[in-house]
Amino acid sequence: xxxxxxxxxxxxxxxxxxVILIFLGLGAIYMALPMFYTICQAFKPLNELxxxxxxxxxxxxxxxxxxxxxxxxxxxxxxxxxxxxNSLFIVGAGSAGNVILGSLAAYALAKHDFKGRGLINNLILxxxxxxxxxxxxxxxxxxSYLGWINTYAALVIPAWGTTLGVFLMRNFITHMIHDSLLExxxxxxxxxxxxxxxxxxxxxxxxxxxxIILNFQQLWGDQGAMFIYSEELKxxxxxxxxxxGGGVGRxxxxxxxxxxxxxxxVTVFVINQxxxxxxxxxxxxxxx
Amino acid sequence: xxxxxxELKEKRTSxxxxxxxxxxxxxxxxxxxxxxxxxxxxYFNMIEPPRWxxxxxxxxxxxxxxxxxxxxxxxxxxxAITGPLSYALCFVFAWLINELKPKIRAVLTLLFYAPSISAxxxxxxxxxxxxxxxxxxxxVLLYWGLIDKPVQWLVxxxxxxxxxxxxxxxxxxGVSFLTFIAGLQGIDPxxxxxxxxxGIRNRWQELWYITLPMMKHHLMFGAIISITNSFAAAxxxxxxxxxxxxxxxxxxxxxxxxxxxxxxxxxxxxSAMAVLLFITMVLVQRLVQRLLRxxx
Numbered sequence: 260x261x262x263x264x265x266x267x268x269x270x271x272x273x274x275x276x277x278v279i280l281i282f283l284g285l286g287a288i289y290m291a292l293p294m295f296y297t298i299c300q301a302f303k304p305l306n307e308l309x310x311x312x313x314x315x316x317x318x319x320x321x322x323x324x325x326x327x328x329x330x331x332x333x334x335x336x337x338x339x340x341x342x343x344x345n346s347l348f349i350v351g352a353g354s355a356g357n358v359i360l361g362s363l364a365a366y367a368l369a370k371h372d373f374k375g376r377g378l379i380n381n382l383i384l385x386x387x388x389x390x391x392x393x394x395x396x397x398x399x400x401x402x403s404y405l406g407w408i409n410t411y412a413a414l415v416i417p418a419w420g421t422t423l424g425v426f427l428m429r430n431f432i433t434h435m436i437h438d439s440l441l442e443x444x445x446x447x448x449x450x451x452x453x454x455x456x457x458x459x460x461x462x463x464x465x466x467x468x469x470x471i472i473l474n475f476q477q478l479w480g481d482q483g484a485m486f487i488y489s490e491e492l493k494x495x496x497x498x499x500x501x502x503x504g505g506g507v508g509r510x511x512x513x514x515x516x517x518x519x520x521x522x523x524x525v526t527v528f529v530i531n532q533x534x535x536x537x538x539x540x541x542x543x544x545x546x547x
Numbered sequence: 548x549x550x551x552x553x554e555l556k557e558k559r560t561s562x563x564x565x566x567x568x569x570x571x572x573x574x575x576x577x578x579x580x581x582x583x584x585x586x587x588x589x590y591f592n593m594i595e596p597p598r599w600x601x602x603x604x605x606x607x608x609x610x611x612x613x614x615x616x617x618x619x620x621x622x623x624x625x626x627a628i629t630g631p632l633s634y635a636l637c638f639v640f641a642w643l644i645n646e647l648k649p650k651i652r653a654v655l656t657l658l659f660y661a662p663s664i665s666a667x668x669x670x671x672x673x674x675x676x677x678x679x680x681x682x683x684x685x686x687v688l689l690y691w692g693l694i695d696k697p698v699q700w701l702v703x704x705x706x707x708x709x710x711x712x713x714x715x716x717x718x719x720x721g722v723s724f725l726t727f728i729a730g731l732q733g734i735d736p737x738x739x740x741x742x743x744x745x746g747i748r749n750r751w752q753e754l755w756y757i758t759l760p761m762m763k764h765h766l767m768f769g770a771i772i773s774i775t776n777s778f779a780a781a782x783x784x785x786x787x788x789x790x791x792x793x794x795x796x797x798x799x800x801x802x803x804x805x806x807x808x809x810x811x812x813x814x815x816x817x818s819a820m821a822v823l824l825f826i827t828m829v830l831v832q833r834l835v836q837r838l839l840r841x842x843x
Contacts, residue, residue: 271749275749282639282643283640283655286640290658293669293675294671300671308681309681313682360567363565364567368565371558387771387772387775388774388832390776390801393825394579396817401582420568420573425568480666496666514671520668521666528660532657535725536725536732539725541729543730543762544767
C-alpha cells in the first residue's frame with residue numbers, strides 16, 4: 260500500500276496505515292453522507308420524499324424541485340434578481356471594505372514601528388477570543404442609533420471591522436515580505452501608500468483572497484433578519500428561507516434551496532483552495 | 548503630551564493606515580463591549596431611556612431565572628464537549644489527510660471543510676432525525692426491526708443534546724481545520740528525516756516529538772477559534788430543536804440572550820448575560836492558552 264509521498268515513507272507500519280485509512284474513511288462518510296443526501300433530496304420527486312422505508316438515492320431523479328423553486332420565486336413581487344443583487348452587493352461591499360481597510364491596517368501593524376502597535380495587535384488577538392454573538396445587542400442598538408436599520412450599511416459596514424482577516428493578513432505580511440524589499444522601495448522614493456498597493460498587496464494576494472472568502476462565507480449565509488425588513492433589500496438566503504417556510508409540501512424545494520446556497524461558497528472555495536491554505540499557513544500565534 | 552503629538556506627527560502615515568480600520572473596529576467591537584457592560588446595570592426596553600438598577604439583573608439571573616441556570620449548564624456542557632472534540636477532529640483529520648497524495652488531499656480537504664461553509668445545509672439533519680417514520684434514521688431502524696415505534700429524536704430530551712452535538716461537530720471543521728492543514732504542509736520534511744536518523748521509530752513519536760512542537764503556533768490559533776465557536780453555537784441548535792426545546796434540554800446562553808434581547812426587548816437583562824458569557828469565554832481562552840504554551 261503506497262499511502263505516503265516519497266520523502267515521508269519513514270517510520271510507518273502497515274498496520275497503522277490500515278487503522279488510519281479506516282478512521283479516515285469513517286470520518287469521510289460522516290462528513291460527506293449528509294451533504295450527499297441533501298443533493299439526493301433535491302432531485303427526488305415529491306412522492307419519493309415521503310415513502311417508507313426511506314430511500315437514499317432518488318429512483319426517478321427530477322429537476323422539478325428546482326423548476327418549482329423558480330416558479331415560486333417568479334411569483335414573488337420582488338424579482339429574484341433583486342435578492343441576488345442584494346446578496347452580491349452586501350458580500351462585495353463588505354469584503355471590499357474589509358480588504359481595503361484591513362490590509363492598510365495589517366501592513367502598518369506588520370511593518371511599521373509606532374506607539375500603540377502592540378496594544379492594537381493585542382486587541383485584535385483578544386477580539387478573536389469571544390464570539391460576535393455576545394455583542395449582538397449593543398451592536399443592534401448602535402446600528403439603530405446610527406439610523407442604519409433597513410439599509411445595506413447595517414450588514415456591510417460592521418463587516419469592515421472584522422478582525423480575523425486582519426490578523427491573518429498581518430501574519431502573512433510579517434512572514435512573506437522582507438524588510439529589505441520595503442527599504443529598497445523607500446530609498447527609491449516610493450511613498451508608503453505606493454508601497455502598500457504596488458508592492459505589498461501583489462505579494463500577499465493569497466491573504467486577501469482568503470479574506471474575501473472568509474467574508475463571503477460569513478456574509479453569504481447572513482439573513483440579516485434583525486436589520487432588514489423591506490422586501491426589496493433582503494438578501495437571497497432570507498428570501499429563500501421565506502419560500503421554505505411554506506411547509507411540508509415544500510420539502511423538495513427546501514432541499515433545492517440548500518443545494519443552491521451551498522454550491523456558491525463551495526465553488527468559491529474550490530477555486531481558491533491552494534491560496535487559502537497558503538495563507539492559513541502563517542496564521543500561527545507568535546508570542547507577542 | 549508634546550511627545551505624543553510629535554510621535555503622531557512623525558508616524559502619521561502609520562496612524563493614518565490604521566485609523567479607518569480601527570474606527571470601524573472601535574464602533575462595532577470595542578464600544579459594544581462597553582455598552583453591554585453599562586446596560587447590564589440598567590432596565591432598558593428600547594422605548595423608555597435606560598433606568599439604573601444596579602446589580603439586580605445579575606442577581607435575578609442567578610436567583611430567579613431557572614431557565615438561565617439550565618442554559619448555563621447546557622452551554623458549559625456543550626462547550627466542554629464540542630470545543631475539545633472539534634479541536635481534536637480538526638487536528639486528527641488534518642494530520643491524516645496530510646499524509647495522502649496532493650490530489651486526494653485537496654479532495655478530502657474540500658469534503659471535510661464543505662459542511663462548515665454550506666449555509667443551511669445542516670438542515671438535512673432535521674430530515675435524517677425527523678421524528679416520524681419518514682425520517683431516514685427512524686426508517687432504517689424500523690425497517691431493521693431495531694425499534695418498534697419512531698423515536699422523537701429532536702423532541703426527546705435524552706436524545707436532543709447528543710444529536711445537536713453530532714450536528715455541530717459535523718459543521719465545525721472550519722478555520723481551525725484549514726489552519727492545521729496549512730501548518731502541517733509548512734513543516735519542512737527535513738525535520739522528519741533528521742528525526743528518523745535520530746531514532747524516531749513510529750508515527751506517534753514523530754507526531755509527539757516533531758509535528759506537535761512545530762505546529763505550536765497554529766495549535767494555539769486553532770484553539771482560540773474552536774473555543775470561541777463552541778461557546779457561540781445557537782442558530783444551528785435553534786434550527787434543530789426549535790425556539791422552546793423540551794425541558795430546555797438544548798437551550799444555551801446565546802439563545803437566552805437573543806430571546807430576551809429580540810423577543811422580549813429586555814436589553815439590560817440580555818446584556819448582563821452577554822457580559823457573563825464574555826467573561827467566561829475570555830477566562831477559558833486564557834486558561835487554555837496557558838496550558839498550550841506549556842506544551843512542547
